[in-house]
Amino acid sequence: MRKPDDMFDRDFEWAELVRFATYTGPEPTLGVVSGRRRQGKTFLLDALCRQTGGFYFAATEATEAESLRQFGAALQRWADAAVPFRFAHWEEAISAVMALAGQRASAQGPLPVVLDEFPFLVKASPELPSLLQRALGPAARRDGGPVRLLLCGSALSFMGNLLTGTAPLRGRASLELVVPTLDYRLARRFWDLPDRKLAVLVDAVVGGTPAYAREFTLGDTPTDQDDFGPWVIRNVLNPSRPLFREARFLLAEEPDIRDTALYHGVLSAIAEGNHTRGGIAGYLQRKSTDLGHPLTLLEDSGMVDRQPDAFHAKRSTYRIAEPIVTFYHAVMRPRWSDLERPGHADTVWADAQPTFRSKVVGPHFEHLCRTWARWYAHPDTLGGTRTRITSGTVPDPTAKTKHELDVVAFGTDPHNPGTPERVLAIGEAKWNETLGTSHLARLDRIRTLLTAKDATAANTRLLLFSGAGFTEELQQAAADPAIQLIDLERLYEH
Structure with a gap:
């Protein structure tokens, strides 16, 4: 199955999804796809469904009743059914999908089904993982069809817990695919930046998130090193552009993070160069023991990386994993009120140059x-x-x-x-x-x-x-x- 021509890289991810979707066994199978937002997960899964004739459903933040109406409407359009699908609860909806998979199997093979933004569905219907467990169990092998069910989400802590501990779906998945950000070499190719120094500067601000190079900047790429500062002002320090608030949204999208002020404080401490738990605690004027849960949650959500010291196993350093978050906390957050008023970005950027070099580019280069x-x-x-x-x-x-x-x-x-x-x-x-x-x-x-x-x-x-x-x-x-x-x-x- 050929990878779409407009899909950059992702050869490994595409191959794994195709292998999962085209598995010819008679039993239903489960796959979990996760990764930070804006990495192209939806693009991958939508392309897979288009090429296999699978069913793709993107959930929204909604009540259970509304989600079921949306799911039924999407299923009707996919199946080209004359009568709308109306489900009273998710057990009915899952049974309907399994039945459709059974009807299709003899002529077209397994049915890929994608539930994108799965955490939104579970938030309104906490029993959904247990219902899926039952649908994928031994009885489904007798009564259901060969569904290739893919659950996708961007809340890393939530998606990671789907298959761990005593979770209902533990042991059920035959695919656990994490779609990563592009590394610095791939990001340079994606942004089409021949100048290596310029590539490092851009990577230090936005990293390897594909959406930032297209949707978020409308394809605006700095032409050379002299254009880098104006490019930052046009796209990152501009209150009318989505990158301006992106770092705040990334934190707010994590469902387990409630006291956002504390978490922003932890991230600011790290961005300021406090990489140990003691240093972070000192910056926030809190006890070191108070930071265990916030640091663990930030690590589980992929926002922070913890790295053991090479020569002291019990000592660890913490670093922000998302460059746009580092840039926000080091450069933008201290001058947020100035940046919210158009016309002040030039001054803020000029004043921030020492900070940008020492707190953003320097650590990123390391x-x-x-x-x-x-x-x-x-x-x-x-x-x-x-x-x-x-x-x-x-x-x-x-x-x-x-x-x-x-x-x-x-x-x-x-x-x-x-x-x-x-x-x-x-x-x-x-x-x-x-x-x-x-x-x-x-x-x-x-x-x-x-x-x-x-x-x-x-x-x-x-x-x-x-x-x-x-x-x-x-x-x-x-x-x-x-x-x-x-x-x-x-x-x-x-």
Whole structure:
């Protein structure tokens, strides 16, 4: 089944959906599709139904009675039925779909059925997952048809809980597909940005969400680095454009988040550079123990990533996973009243430049460097086969300080299978700074500290990432393969 020509990437997701929808077994099957909003889930599922003749229903926030009327009307249009479908409850609606699947099976094969925005239906009808469990159970194999039921939703915490613990649908799904945001390389291609530095700047603001490049900006792409600031003013700091309030809406769309002021406060603390629970608590003037639930919920909803420290298993750092949320809390929220009045965006953007560089682009560049080390760096670059990539801190008792590492690569020696995991490489990332031998000396000092505790660290490679380049002396030192320089070309192309 050919992927639609206007669908960018998503080869893996499309192949998995096609495999699920065309499975020829006689039994009904269940799939769950989730992912943040604006990633193209609806586009994928609608295209699948169009190509297979399946039934697609997009729920709205409505009462049970209204949802059933909408479902019946959509089913009538799909089936081209002369008489409207009218259902008193969801049990009737599910039975009708199963019967239609049975009628169709002999001539056309399995029937794909998509219930998009499934959390809206469950909010009004909490018993729906249990009804689906029964419909997909052993009795359905005798009385029903081969339905390929796909439940889709953007509330990650809700969708994640559908199949866990004692949930009714646990153990029923044969597909659990998460549609991710485009990574930084794919996002550059999607936005069609030949200039790599401009690509990093755009990615630091909007990330890899496809809808932001089309519907939300009407295809407005910055032409060059000089147009980047005006582009931000036109599309992100403009109160008439949807990106202006997007970060607020993303948080409000999570059904389990009720005290939005507290959650916005947590996100602001992280955006300001407070990445530990203690730092966040200090910023909010709360006890650290009070933040356990909010941080867990933000992590479950995909809004925040928690990363264990490379060298301190009990210590974790928190980072905002959605770039537009970081940009909002670092740049927009402190000046929200000014931005709501048209004509002030130029001044706000000019004043925010130091903050944008240090709180938005800098941390985002470090994230891109870790992504590169995880997915694109060759084993010869890292000195082995990587197992995990993280960041970390290394204490320096002599200097009475601690050193932060932006990239720490753990892995194994591919030439010696069975050897224990070790630190393959450590790295420093600077977005707007030309790196020189002083940066190399700092990494070498950290390697010495690590070697004092583990002799295998003597072979640790040193990675230096820069968006501004490297001094001639450092380039000469990089003749040693243990020293790797990664510029924007290497970050995007190799």
